[in-house]
Amino acid sequence: MSSIAEAQNLTDRIAELLREKLILGEWAPGQRLSEAALCESLDVSRSTLREAFRMLTKEGLLSHEPNKGVSVVVPSIASIIDIYRVRRMIECQALAQGYPMHPALERMRAAVAHALACRDREDWLGVGTANIAFHKAVVELADSERLNVMFSHLLAELRVAFGLMQDPHFLHAPYVEMNQQILALFEAGKPDQASRALNDYLVHSERLILAAYARRLAEKGIKG
Structure with a gap:
């Protein structure tokens, strides 16, 4: 497996873990997520975590605001x-x-x-x-x-x-x-x-x- 494919598989797994946390109700609407804490707990790089964030943002589960970071969405x-x-x-x-x-x-x-x-x-x-x-x-x-x-x-x-x-x-x-x-x-x-x-x-x-x-x-x- 190529390094690109391995990186994508890792990103997919991290995105699924984050999605599962949302399904289990571990994070509240509007809650800001700490990159540093998640990188440490999941043992992944910031680049991998940010790519997973981007995936979940496209799904409408997270939102990103400049200078504020990533937070859980408040659904309409x-x-x-x-x-x-x-x-x-x-x-x-x-x-x-x-x-x-x-x-x-x-x-x-x-x-x-x-x-x-x-x-x-x-x-x-x-x-x-x-x-x-x-x-x-x-x-x-x-x-x-x-x-x-x-x-x-x-x-x-x-x-x-x-x-x-x-x-x-x-x-x-x-x-x-x-x-x-x-x-x-x-x-x-x-x-x-x-x-x-x-x-x-x-x-x-x-x-x-x-x-x-x-x-x-x-x-x-x-x-x-």
């Missing part, structure tokens, strides 16, 4: 509406046409079980992470690596938006049982009903998030 209301539009198109179709014995089913079950365990110990950020895992598994039913990659980017954007609300209990608690119900319908051989339930879920989630998000933006004086 319009972008959240668009994310949910795409989610309904991808997830509901994947569930409706999903093969009942698909390996992703086991990951859906594991995500629901993890969410229940986190709820019992009131780990609401953990519930949110389990919820992300459930929906990633739903998309995996479509057997499309392109969709998996695109959906991962969408979830990173959405998790960033969640961070501004600062109330993970309010945000995630209602959906533990909803995911259980969707899983039960799919396991019972009722993919169409599961898909409709998921669509209702996403509509409810979008309305809840937009209302709370708009309030939060107003409190912070941020224009959506």
